[in-house]
Amino acid sequence: MAAGFRSKPGLLSSRTVLYRALNRNLPPGRVLVHRESSSSTADSDLSEKFCLDLVRTRDYDGFVSSLLLPEEARRSSLALRAFNVELAQVKDSVSQKTIGLMRMQFWKAAIEDIYRDDPPKQPVSAELWRAVRKHYLTKRWMLRIITEREKDLDDRAYRNLQELETYSENTQSSLIYLLLESLGVKNVHADHAASHIGKAQGIVTCLRATPYHSSRRKVYLPMDVCMLHGASQEDFIRCSREQNVRDVVYDIASQAHVHLQHARSFSPNVPAAATPAFFQTVVLEDYLQRVRRADFDVFNPSLQKRNPLIPFQLYLRSWKNTY
Numbered sequence: 001m002a003a004g005f006r007s008k009p010g011l012l013s014s015r016t017v018l019y020r021a022l023n024r025n026l027p028p029g030r031v032l033v034h035r036e037s038s039s040s041t042a043d044s045d046l047s048e049k050f051c052l053d054l055v056r057t058r059d060y061d062g063f064v065s066s067l068l069l070p071e072e073a074r075r076s077s078l079a080l081r082a083f084n085v086e087l088a089q090v091k092d093s094v095s096q097k098t099i100g101l102m103r104m105q106f107w108k109a110a111i112e113d114i115y116r117d118d119p120p121k122q123p124v125s126a127e128l129w130r131a132v133r134k135h136y137l138t139k140r141w142m143l144r145i146i147t148e149r150e151k152d153l154d155d156r157a158y159r160n161l162q163e164l165e166t167y168s169e170n171t172q173s174s175l176i177y178l179l180l181e182s183l184g185v186k187n188v189h190a191d192h193a194a195s196h197i198g199k200a201q202g203i204v205t206c207l208r209a210t211p212y213h214s215s216r217r218k219v220y221l222p223m224d225v226c227m228l229h230g231a232s233q234e235d236f237i238r239c240s241r242e243q244n245v246r247d248v249v250y251d252i253a254s255q256a257h258v259h260l261q262h263a264r265s266f267s268p269n270v271p272a273a274a275t276p277a278f279f280q281t282v283v284l285e286d287y288l289q290r291v292r293r294a295d296f297d298v299f300n301p302s303l304q305k306r307n308p309l310i311p312f313q314l315y316l317r318s319w320k321n322t323y
Helices: 002-006 011-024 038-058 060-067 071-088 097-115 123-135 139-154 161-182 188-208 210-215 223-228 233-237 243-265 272-278 281-293 310-320
Strands: none
Touching: 038 060, 038 071, 038 123, 060 071, 060 281, 060 310, 071 097, 071 123, 071 139, 071 161, 097 123, 097 139, 123 161, 139 161, 161 188, 161 243, 161 272, 188 210, 188 243, 188 272, 188 281, 210 233, 223 243, 233 243, 243 281, 281 310
8 A cells, every 4th residue: 555655656745735734724835835934935925825715715626626736736726716716706795897897907907917027915916926927827818717707797697508608618717727837738638628627617606506696586597498498587586496497407417517528538638737627527526416316406405515525536536637
């Protein structure tokens, strides 16, 4: 057994990082990364901790996935995920679209300043600046995420499944492209896989958030699928568990599954170095399996609970280095 562990370089380090960060709330960088001096890194430590805490609180699955990335990409991954969280929470945290647009404008300006080597004095911006300098991240992907999140402030349901997929590609897939860059991967097969995984991620996120949105009398599920099965927005607002509502969930979940299958079809040609960017497939697969066991009842209480085995499953997948 010991020999088996030694055959996997960095595995014990990843295991230690995961254990300590999950159970002792220590930032992973504090475990493995050597600091030059406390005086020169005080602000850097604070911004790093801010991003880590933000992702752990608002994107726990992404947080655990980031801990299993190689050391050189781990901190940048948390910065990118913190950036994504900052944008994602704008829609639910503002009472007026105008205020949301102002926040998006701040982030557009912040990205421009980051690439001018003059980041705003804001924790996430500081960490993004560090990631950009280290990995030469593509500005286009960051601006595309902001632009798509900005469009989403219109607060309406997706007209069709293709519109949800486009939104997912421009947000979730763009984030994965940036993660691939932080891993030093430039490969067309990895990009194709990332595109499909991002679409699956966006679709699953839409399904997972349905009970929360319904409690606020909002429905964002694709209208064409709802109309096909005769399910109204009111059906979802009152948390109906009728067959037509389940049929809507089945169709949408099936499309997410198709994207996962497409992503895995590229695996023979995807470089091993790219695989850590795709560990989120564990979380997506887990939800799709659980919603199937619940007979596609998206309001089933079992789906509102986090699977406590996810960290272990992620670690196992990282050990196998597969997605």
